[in-house]
Amino acid sequence: MGVTMLLALLLTLQTTGATLRNMSTTGCHIIKPPRDGGIRYRGLSQEQIRRVQILPVDYEIEYICRGERIISGPKVRKCLENGSWTDMSKESRCLHPCPRVWLSLENGQVQSDLSELDRSPVEGTQLSYHCDPGFRLLGANASTCTKIGKWDSPKPVCQYDRHYTGQSHSGKKTLYIGALFPMSGGWPGGQACLPSAEMALEHVNRRADILPDYELKLIHHNSKCDPGEATKLLYELLYKDPIKIVLMPGCSSVSTLVAEAARMWNLIVLSYGSSSPALSNRQRFPTFFRTHPSATLHNPTRVQLFKKWNWSKIATIQQTTEVFTSTLDDLEDRVKKAGIELSVRQSFLSDPAVAVKNLKRQDARIIVGLFYETEARKVFCEVFKEKLYGKKYVWFLIGWYADNWFKINDPSINCTVENMTEAVEGHVTTEIVMLNPEIVRGVSDLTSEDFLDKMMARLGVMNPEETGGFQEAPLAYDAVWALALALNKTAGELAKRGLRLEDFNYNNKNITGEIYKAMNTSSFMGVSGHVVFDAQGSRMALTRIEQLQGGIYKKIGYFDSSKGNLTWYGNDKWIGGSPPADRTELIVEYRLLSQKLFVSVAVFAGFGILFGIICLTFNIYNSSVRYIQNSQPYLNNMTAVGCMLALAAVFPLGLDRKHIAQGQFPFICQARLWLLGLGFGLAYGSMFTKIWWVHTVFTKKDEKKDKRKHLEPWKLYATVGVLLAIDILSLMIWQIVDPLHITVEEFTKEAPKGDLDVLIQPLLEHCNSEKMNTWLGVVYGYKGLLLLLGIFLAYETKSVSTEKINDHRAVGMAIYNIAVLCMITAPVTMILNSQQDAAFAFAALAIIFSVYITLVVLFVPKVRLDHPDSSATKRLLRG
Known part of the structure; x- marks a missing residue:
């Protein structure tokens, strides 16, 4: 920034006509480029280059040559504070290079006058040749590079001397x-x-x-x-x-x-x-x-590091060449023996884009990359694009790349040096030790x-x-x-x-x-x-382990595979503070019933049971009262008991793993089924029996009034017994043939709020059987017919008046309510089956409302009839 501002200042002074030559300005005058060459001015436009005469201190110029010529001598010069350029004592020239192959001689030695600045022979470079003992030189013993870029004599050879x-x-x-x-x-x-x-x-x-x-x-040759x-x-x-x-x-x-x-x-x-x-x-x-060492010598070190950092799942990506394929085959064998899963194995020929995307899609975290340096830049450019780096990921690479391999300007990729530096940070390399530490x-x-x-x-x-x-x-x-x-x-x-x-x-x-x-x-x-x-x-050999920390490779350990010894320096650094997990941590979370909902509903159910006990006690205590006797008190007792059993089913219906152990679930499932089945069968069966016999006996067009008024109690009890026996038999067959057990429903994985490397797997436990839908179809079909028949009979008997079953109208009203609630609740609970709170609330409240309505409709009027002067008593007696 300072150099740029100084350049701008100099240009401004020059363009405004300031007498620059009379001022003491710090900088260097522009110098001429070498013949057949030019100068690259960094940060200046063509217009600025034509106008500027003095360049600021620390400014660097670079010589460039035309055609195939190369620079001999200093290639870059820097402006010094004294107003001169660096290395001005050494001339820079643009010369044609000569082939480097002349610099080596098989079975002989080559001596040259190449300077340290000249990496390639140029015009004027002289070579001399000498053969090893046992060989004789064929050709000139010296050669000079000409100005057209050719040696003045053919390359000699050292031939074996047969007379040696x-x-x-x-x-x-x-x-x-x-x-x-x-x-x-x-x-x-x-x-x-x-x-x-x-x-x-x-x-x-x-x-x-x-x-x-x-x-x-x-005796050596160049195999190329x-x-x-x-x-x-x-x-x-x-x-x-x-x-x-x-x-x-x-x-x-x-x-x-x-x-x-x-x-x-x-x-x-x-x-x-x-x-x-x-x-x-x-x-x-x-x-x-x-x-x-073989390339597979990296693999024992890699496996050792996987174990050290508690990783049991890895992924790999390789360039499709024989050396990397065989190395990866060996790694796969070793990780299997170590109990480590190789979950993803990707390969590419020249373009790694698809392979990197597959790694991302497969949630690869610990990734071993096997490819040459050029392909490594392509891979990590794609890694940057896919965000497959950072604190959740660890890359293992080959250690023999150049230290600045990710900073090299590569036209084959469209990532900046900053992008590459960000993507490669924290990766681990393994390298065979080729020089004794x-x-x-x-x-x-x-x-x-x-x-x-x-x-x-x-x-x-x-x-x-x-x-x-x-x-x-x-x-x-x-x-x-x-x-x-x-x-x-x-x-x-x-x-x-x-x-x-x-x-x-x-x-x-x-x-x-x-x-x-x-x-x-x-x-x-x-x-x-x-x-x-x-x-x-x-x-x-030893394997050196390094990690890229802040753009610099740091040694973090050595591993001796022959002895199994790991030397660890403890200076490894991680973006997240610790080695990442080898996979997204999956937290299993069971969906449990809301405790507030369960307690609230349980309280209502408890009061309902208490209310049922009161009604039952009242009915038994007043069983000798005439209007109680005419209401068939034993059937009413069955209704009260059935209602209490149905309410009792609310409690196991709300129990989950928060309250009971896993082994108790089958018993709870059976308890739900039997309590609700028997409770409904007993309560509804006793009411259905009343309405059935009222319709059967008291709606016949028979002139014999005595027969119409005569109803044997045993028929009522027998009807209830048959209905209850059907329920018990069906439940027993279900329990024996296809017993209920716990099944677990899995939901879509959820990511919690925050940058946590975890996923939540919601689970919900259900009481289920192998052919649950078939059994429910049979039960719902049978009970549905009973409910529809009950509604029909209640409607048909609404105008019947009889003292034998004097509460049949109240029974009909209860049947109406139960039928409506059941027909709504059954399909809705099946739809809401995966929503534990809604399903429980709907089913439990339907049971509670049905029971409360039934008890109130059947027993509260009888309690009021216990006071003969009440208007209700008078209406009942008149009716």
């Missing part, structure tokens, strides 16, 4: 290692691994206690990390002298080819840069070893720091991390040492049998077998850590 005796200058026998180093291609790891291996050979060959009678030499190119080079290594005792390929695709073919020539293969899990197959690759001297007498110092001096570049394979360079160094120690051990074993290492040929299985045994039992401390191979020939 195999004796080094020290008089030792020479053993040859055939190596393939990818100097270019998908993984140009040979750029650092070749110098590392050559340094290891120098150190080994200087040791008097290791292979004292031999000298190791490399291409299996096709490697096939041609493998043919040359095998069919051209000298005989190679071991092969050393680099990247996985080339190692697969070499290791599979090596068995035919009885050759041990030792790779320094192959991570493919497919190579851990002893049947397919019987002589293969590698100092680069401990300061210890190993078999080479070098610490890891010593090795780095020597490597950086050997590479001679300012930023060695930008050199291909620099990270794997310790593995190449230790690979040579592993081979040297194995050959040293083999030489001792062969001497006991009268054999020598130089006797090796491609048909000699015995020597190959001894080398295999020695390699298989290797165990030493190298610059990359403890070197030991597992049964599949893969390196066992």
Whole structure:
């Protein structure tokens, strides 16, 4: 902001005609660009560039070149306080680059005059070539880069000298290692691994206690990390002298080819840069070893972390390549053995959008991502769009990306650096330790720091991390040492049998077998850590665990899979304060009846039962009174008892898991059914009996008045008994054939208020049976017919007057009310079945109102008749 304001001020002063040249202005004058080049002015428009003459302090300009030219010398200059630009003593020029392939020489060395600023050879760069012992140079021993971007002579080659005796200058026998180093291609790891291996050979060959009678030499080619190119080079290594005792390929695709073919020539293969899990197959690759751990070595660490953070459910997303697929297959096997669920497994070829959306839809929380760095940016751009990051999510990534991989400007994505930084925050990486974190001297007498110092001096570049394979360079160094120690051990074993290492040929299985045994039992401390191979020939190593905290990777622990030891620093940080849950926490919540509603209804039911007892007591106590006798008191007693049973059903109807244990539910269900069934059957059955016999006897057109007035009581009781027996029999059959039990109804999951990572699963318990609807249909059909018949009979007998059943009109009124309430309540409660409060209130209040109406209509007039002078008594006597 300050620079921009100063620029604006300078421009204003210039445009207003101020005498700038007479003022002491802090800044730097504009300088000319190099020939065939230009200058990029940051933050200035074309119009401002044409008008400005002085640029402020700390302003930076950048040189750019036309066409295919590149900058030789400083590319960026900065304005200093003294008014000068940085590095003005060093000229910047736009020159044509020459091919970098001239910078390497197989089986030889290249010396150049490249400056630290020049990463590529340009006009004037001079190279000189020298071959290793046993090889002779074919071609010019020097080459110069011309101004048109071409070398002035073809690239020379080092050809094996057939007349070479195999004796080094020290008089030792020479053993040859055939190596393939990818100097270019998908993984140009040979750029650092070749110098590392050559340094290891120098150190080994200087040791008097290791292979004292031999000298190791490399015969190497550039495989370009291409299996096709490697096939041609493998043919040359095998069919051209000298005989190679071991092969050393680099990247996985080339190692697969070499290791599979090596068995035919009885050759041990030792790779320094192959991570493919497919190579851990002893049947397919019987002589293969590698100092680069398999990609599956990440998986034990991941499983250990899942256990540490109490996660039992994970998801994965992978790029569709062989190395990631086989790694994920191994992870799936390991998590199953650990009792961890792999719930979602997504893959993509080039566009991860659909895969990321599927992870979101499946509610993935703990996600393992396996993909290359370029695809990682695509994935996390989609992660940002889908909001699949933050305190609810944890991503596990591969640790060998560049530290700033998410900040690199990538035209293939449409997310800003800020978006990417937000999305990747907090993710965890696992990375194979390729440089010993401990300061210890190993078999080479070098610490890891010593090795780095020597490597950086050997590479001679300012930023060695930008050199291909620099990270794997310790593995190449230790690979040579592993081979040297194995050959040293083999030489001792062969001497006991009268054999020598130089006797090796491609048909000699015995020597190959001894080398295999020695390699298989290797165990030493190298610059990359403890070197030991597992049964599949893969390196066992430490795994470093890091977490991105505030945009910076922080080490949070190490895991030794060979010993199962986890070293934890305790500095892991989480956005939510603690590791998130591996799934949305599901809280089961049973919908319970409102206690206020239950208590209120229960009070009414209790008063109803008390009222029923009073009515029953009154009826029994006054059973000798004439008008009570003429009302069929025993039937009225049955009605009162039935009403009390129906009211008693209200209590179990409102009981749920808040009041009773789970095991008592079946009993409560049966209690609801029997109390309500018997209560209704007894109460309504006794009233229906009255109205039935009134209609049967007293509405007949019979002139014999005595018969009309005669009604035997046993017929009444028999009718009630038949109706009650039907109810009892049907309930017993229902209970035996299809007993009631508890069923649980699930509702749509609900998210509580607030940013809680939980969902509530509402549940409601019902008393149910397998064929509940069938039974209800039968019961409702039968009872419905009785209710309709009762209404009809009540209507037909409304004008009948008889002293045998003197309260049949009150009974008819009660039947009207009961029928209406039942016919409304039955379907409504079925509709409201999933709403516990409404269903209970509707059913319970229907029972209570029916009972109260019945008791009031039947018994209150009789209580008033206990006072003969009352108007009600007179009306009844007149009626």
